[in-house]
Amino acid sequence: MIDAKRRILLKGSLGAGAIGVALGAGLLTPRAVLADWPEAAFKAEDQATALKELLDSDAVEASDKVMIKAPDIAENGAVVPVTVESDVDGVESISIIASGNNTPLVASFELGEGAVPFVSTRIKMAKTADVVAVVQTADGLLSAAKPVKVTIGGCGG
Amino acid sequence: MPSNIKIRAKSNNGVTTVKSLMSHVMETGLRKDKETGDPIPAHFIQEVTAKWKDQVVMTALWSGGVSKNPYLSFKFNGGEPGDAIEITWVDNEGKTETGTAEIS
Numbered sequence: 001m002i003d004a005k006r007r008i009l010l011k012g013s014l015g016a017g018a019i020g021v022a023l024g025a026g027l028l029t030p031r032a033v034l035a036d037w038p039e040a041a042f043k044a045e046d047q048a049t050a051l052k053e054l055l056d057s058d059a060v061e062a063s064d065k066v067m068i069k070a071p072d073i074a075e076n077g078a079v080v081p082v083t084v085e086s087d088v089d090g091v092e093s094i095s096i097i098a099s100g101n102n103t104p105l106v107a108s109f110e111l112g113e114g115a116v117p118f119v120s121t122r123i124k125m126a127k128t129a130d131v132v133a134v135v136q137t138a139d140g141l142l143s144a145a146k147p148v149k150v151t152i153g154g155c156g157g
Numbered sequence: 158m159p160s161n162i163k164i165r166a167k168s169n170n171g172v173t174t175v176k177s178l179m180s181h182v183m184e185t186g187l188r189k190d191k192e193t194g195d196p197i198p199a200h201f202i203q204e205v206t207a208k209w210k211d212q213v214v215m216t217a218l219w220s221g222g223v224s225k226n227p228y229l230s231f232k233f234n235g236g237e238p239g240d241a242i243e244i245t246w247v248d249n250e251g252k253t254e255t256g257t258a259e260i261s
Contacts (some may be wrong), residue, residue: 037203042220079224098222102187106222109231112213116172116232119217122224124185 042105047097047132050105054095055136063088063142068133070146074125077150083120084133086142091117093136099145100129125150162256166242173236173260175207177229177244185221201249202227208243209236236260 041053048058069083084094094117095108106123117135125131130145161180166173179202186199201221207214207229214233229244236242238260245255 036216037218042218081228083230101222103220103222106220108218110216110218112215112233114209114212114234115214116234118230118232119215120228120230122228124222124224 038108041108043103044105045103047099047104050097050103051095051134051141054105054108055093055134055141057141060134060141060143063135063144066133066135066142066144068131068144068146070131070148072147073149073151075151077125077127077152079122080125080131080148080150081120081122082131082133084118084135084144086117086135088117088135088137088142090137090139091135092138094119095134095136096121096123097132097134098123098125098129099132100125100127100150102126104132160254160256162244162246162254164242164244164256164258166236166258166260168236168238168260172232172234173209173240173242174232175230175242175244177207177256179205179227179229179244179246179254179256181225181227181246181248183221183223183225183227187221199249202246203249205229205244205246207231208241208245209233210241 038054041050044050044053051058065086065088067085074080082096091111093110096106097104098106109119128149130147132143132145135142163178166175181202182200184197184200188197190197199221202219205217215231240260243257247253
């Protein structure tokens, strides 16, 4: 009788232990992996806040050494091809901002050793607005903007 | 699960250009279901890591503002035909996928 109860107790605690491990694995792993994801910057509703959160500064200087390529007119705001290049040395990161979006910061690319300051991707644009590229160097932030006319917004339902 | 990341990498004059296409819904969390009106939960890639051999050449941090089935192209100095390129993404639900290719 006593022995049987002991079995049940053991089983119960083992079960709870297993759930604990599963929860731990399921919840903690992604968070650990994504520790670097700058949530506040991506949730910011204006460019200055986003840049401060992401790069600790919103002091951007317009520069012709940052080249941004995007269409003049985007028929579909859900897919706007954007390419950013720079011929400045020592580029640390490139960020892409769609200034008309609810949360303007779209993407930020951290360049590793050997990377060429070049990125190309496709972004969503809610409405006609500037696409802004911000290039981070040791000497500060350089930027360029390109107006894109959007005929159908990409962020609505 | 087979990888859904398509990668093409080419080296030319000492510079490797990588083009990749990932398969993901990239939901912002701002859209609503057209029939029920319920908000569609956010589900998007947050981080993409690109490696040449064992060296990280680029880390991309994304919001839901990157288009569905994301396209990403980047370049780096170095790389020989046959070298391995590895691209891994992690989304906001903790799902992850990795694709590999050889430089041609």
